[in-house]
Amino acid sequence: MPLMSKTETWKAWEGRVVDGKFLIRRQLGVSGHSAVFLTELPGTAQKAAIKLVAADGAEIDRQLARLRSTAKLSHPHLLRVFESGRCRLDSSSFVYVVTEYAEEDLSEILPQRPLAPSEVSELLPPLLDALSYLHDKGYVHGRVKPSNVLAVGDQLKLSADSITAIAEPSSARRRRDVYDAPETAAGIVSPAGDVWSIGVTLVAAITQNVALAEQSDPGKPGLPDSVPEPYRGIARECLHLDPKRRCSLAEIRARLQPAGRSVPAALEPAKAPQRSTKSRKPIYALVLVCIAVVLLAFSIFRSRGKNSSEQTTAAPEQPASQAAPVAPAAAPAPEAARSAPEPATPAKTPTSSEGAVLHQVMPDLPQSAKSTIRGTIKIGVVVDVDSSGKVKAARFKSAGPSRYFAGKTLAAAEQWQFSPPQSNGEPTASTWLLQFRLRRSGVEASSQRISR
Secondary structure, three states, X not given: OOOOOOHHHHXXXXXXXXXXXXXXXXXXXXXXXXXXXXXXOOOOOOEEEEEEEEOOOHHHHHHHHHHHHHOOOOOOOEOOEEEEEEEEEXXXXXXXXXXXXXXXXXHXXXXXXXXXXXXXXXXXXXXXXXXXXXXXXXXEOOOOOHHHEEEEXXXXXXXXXXXXXXXXXXXXXXXXXXOOOHHHHHOOOOHHHHHHHHHHHHHHHHHOOHHHHHHOOOXXXXXXXXXXXXXXXXHHHHOOOOHHHOOOXXXXXXXXXXXHHHHXXXXXXXXXXXXXXXXXXXXXXXXXXXXXXXXXXXXHHHHHHXXXXXXXXXXXXXXXXXXXXXXXXXXXXXXXXXXXXHHHHHHOHHHHHHOEEEEOOOOOOOHHHHOOOOOOEEEEEEEEEOOOOEEEEEEEEEOOOOHHHHHHHHHHHOOOEEEOOEEOXXXXXXXXXXXXXXXXXXXXXXXXXXXX
16 A cells, blocks of 8 residues: 555544544654554543554564564563554554553654753663663664654653564565664664664764764764764764674663763872871861860859959849840840731732632652753643632643643643632632743743733
């Protein structure tokens, strides 16, 4: 059957039901031979993703056998596969696979900005762990690339629908882009091919220029200075044209580890000044002892002088001296008086009559997600509030560049609570605009009541 290459053609399936169980909702992504849509698991409200792959005849049987074999694999950094099967929509035949829903993938971030070295250091270990697991089980991923590096909550995961057994005949494989190892064009699939893909993904993440990957073979000029170590060395060792010369996953980990240990190692010589400081401690101690002796002597002298003064001074002077400390105790009174009105601020009548925010909820963002933010992400959410002050509906005014952050922000906005405005003494519904500003250092929010 002809491949479906137009987004509009795939969108025509929205609203249809696959295999009598999976409602095709919003389109999430599309390629020449497949498309991914939002769906839900039957009988639940849990979001999932359903991928439709155009196939026919023996190709359907081959793909289904592969999917059912790999569905048994389980790893924290592999996308979970719920179900797979075959279906027909109108006159077209498809293989479908239902997986976990991912809020975002790396290919959505890279057109906006490259990853910082610290982000690459966080990116590589989960991918290496997932690939090591697959290779140990006798499988290869076969399609490591930014669009298959996904964010599920606060975890990075690799897609699972392209996983292939190493022993499986691969005559049908072909090289589709630079992320596929060169030998794939000859039908050769091996763990070394995944290593090539890691190298290309690494170059793309740092430089936003995939073409540089094939220029980095040791016999060619190499990568630009914008690729720092150890990533430059890792990429070069991943991208040998000869699969046998490529580094292993263990060697990639080894290259990452020295960078992590370099700080403690560099601090080792710095212990010498600390030792010299310790050697001067007796001197410092002697000086402190001398000062203490002087202070003690002065205290004794002052105490004796005070006693002699008390013996020659009239007794009524003692209450006066005891009363002296009482005067400072009264000093906090003005400060207490100044702070007294503050608790009453939320109860001001003008504010309550116009409505006010009673409870704010900020997006629940893990530090690993916040560390990807550059500058400020601004997201506007309009919330409709009922007469009891609870949000009954929320929608975006501006969603920002990231589906992941937008989804987290919308979920937070739905939990806000308000004191409803008054009309003729009765609480009424209202509409508010919530403006969220997401930064690496934290999240801020402001609110404004708007006309309905």
